[in-house]
Amino acid sequence: MQSILRRVYVQAWEDTALPSWAGVGTATVAALASLPILAILWGSFGRPGDLIGVGSAVLPDYLLNTGGLVLIVGVLATVIGVGTAWLTTAMAFPGRALFSWLLVLPLAAPAYLVAYVYTDLLEYTGPVQAALRAAFGPEGSAWVPPVRSLPGAGVMLALVLYPYVYLLARAAFAAQSRSQFLAARSLGARPASAFRRVVLPGARPAIAGGLALVLMETLADFGVADYFAIPTFSTGIFRTWLALGDRQGALQLAGILLVFVAALVAVEASSRRGEVASRDRLSEGTPPFALSHWHAAAAVIACALPVVLGFVVPVSRLAWLTLASGDQMPFVTLADYAGNSVSIALLTAFVATGIALLLGYSQRRAPKRGALGRAKRGALRLATLGYALPGTLLAVGLLSPLGSFDRWLTRLSREVTGIDHGLLLTGSVALLTYALTVRFLTVSYNAVGAGFEKVPPSLDAAARSLGATPARLAWQVHLPLLTPSILAAASLVFVDVMRELPATLMLRPFDFETLATRVYRLASDERLAEASTAALLIVLVGIPPVALLNRVRR
Missing domain, CATH: 1.10.3720.10 (MetI-like)
Structure with missing residues (x-):
């Protein structure tokens, strides 16, 4: 027995104390992954006298639009993802098992495709406004908000990015003990208060991880912002490099965006500390909470809307256009x-x-x-x-x-x-x-x-x-x-x-x-x-x- 323990100890020491092929590989991957970051940092200081080669007047627009887009998408994706994850994990209503699968489908539809479809549907010459004008006269068009706007871009992105929050939140809710929620209810807490004070703190690290993925995707978005003509850092870098031919200006814009990225990574890392979800697994044998008829109908609508708006409508419209005319290539x-x-x-x-x-x-x-x-x-x-x-x-x-x-x-x-x-x-x-x-x-x-x-x-x-x-x-x-x-x-x-x-x-x-x-x-x-x-x-x-x-x- 002593010889076996000694052998394990010696081998463990050799595995951790000496450099290994895995450690060398990790260092190599880190060096290759850091190359674009180092190039951007180096290029950002190449022309210190000029903040932005294309003119510093565009910088406030980039800051406001990028920040506003991140805020809108973050709020909407969190509300949709967390709400649907809790409903499909803990509540009993018709179609619950089906919705738990359908809610992931918008992840297959890129945001720029959804933006193209809704612009085609909701613009002035589109079928929606045409039907409203036919039914209510010229005033019918005023009921449709402009799609090509900052809030419109935020909604388009949130409709396809919320599954990141939904998947991680659902896994966190499934791992929690449902008895804690029941104990809070027995002590007089209302359902909303028990969810906010008991369930959410345990799932906060997972929700923060999903939200971080959503915000990173929002910062990286190019297709929606470019199609809606919203000046963000992503579209600004693309335009400065290719359209204006100003490599130095593009590098400087990329350097500013890198600051946002670093701040987001730091906030995400700090938000994961200090909270540990319950792992006693008491929820495995506990049936989901029964809902009344009205509440069950509301749950069905709440779970169906993201799927319909983020997947069914875009895919149906694309299929219709493909069958009607499609690509002649x-x-x-x-x-x-x-x-x-x-x-x-x-x-x-x-x-x-x-x-x-x-x-x-x-x-x-x-x-x-x-x-x-x-x-x-x-x-x-x-x-x-x-x-x-x-x-x-x-x-x-x-x-x-x-x-x-x-x-x-x-x-x-x-x-x-x-x-x-x-x-x-x-x-x-x-x-x-x-x-x-x-x-x-x-x-x-x-x-x-x-x-x-x-x-x-x-x-x-x-x-x-x-x-x-x-x-x-x-x-x-x-x-x-x-x-x-x-x-x-x-x-x-x-x-x-x-x-x-x-x-x-x-x-x-x-x-x-x-x-x-x-x-x-x-x-x-x-x-x-x-x-x-x-x-x-x-x-x-x-x-x-x-x-x-x-x-x-x-």
């Missing part, structure tokens, strides 16, 4: 665009999930204390910062250093070999895959990391005491237990890459079209009927991964 060409989208999404999902496994394994082996443990945790935090970086910011941060390196490499090859092969990095899919992997590595790591947390360390010690090598431990113990988390990570990354627009627009190779870029070009020319086919394909391709994600989460 040859099917072979459209299938080629769909193949490009799926291939880049699969490639990024594979790379991001593989790196997430590496990071999760490194975090599991990292010592809890000491300089080595702090270094690994710092590298891990740096490696998973990418999701907080908008696609435009990533594109600007990567194009600046890698473009210069690519030109130097091409010039060196021409001088040494006499062969002019053109740009190798910025002219290929490699740079786009690199940027998308950095962007969505956080998503895959969060899913894989949650899976690692469910694997008790005693299993590792037992396997190592029986002579299992680290490779055999990972293959025969960790991998089977992590399969659901791996599927969830790959599904999330796949869906996010399918709908990613700004990074694809700025970094894609020449003559490389995807479904998202096709929809953007046609919708920008107000050709929504033609864009409906590619838009519908994006949604349909995203439904199976979203369904798989929901099944894994449950």
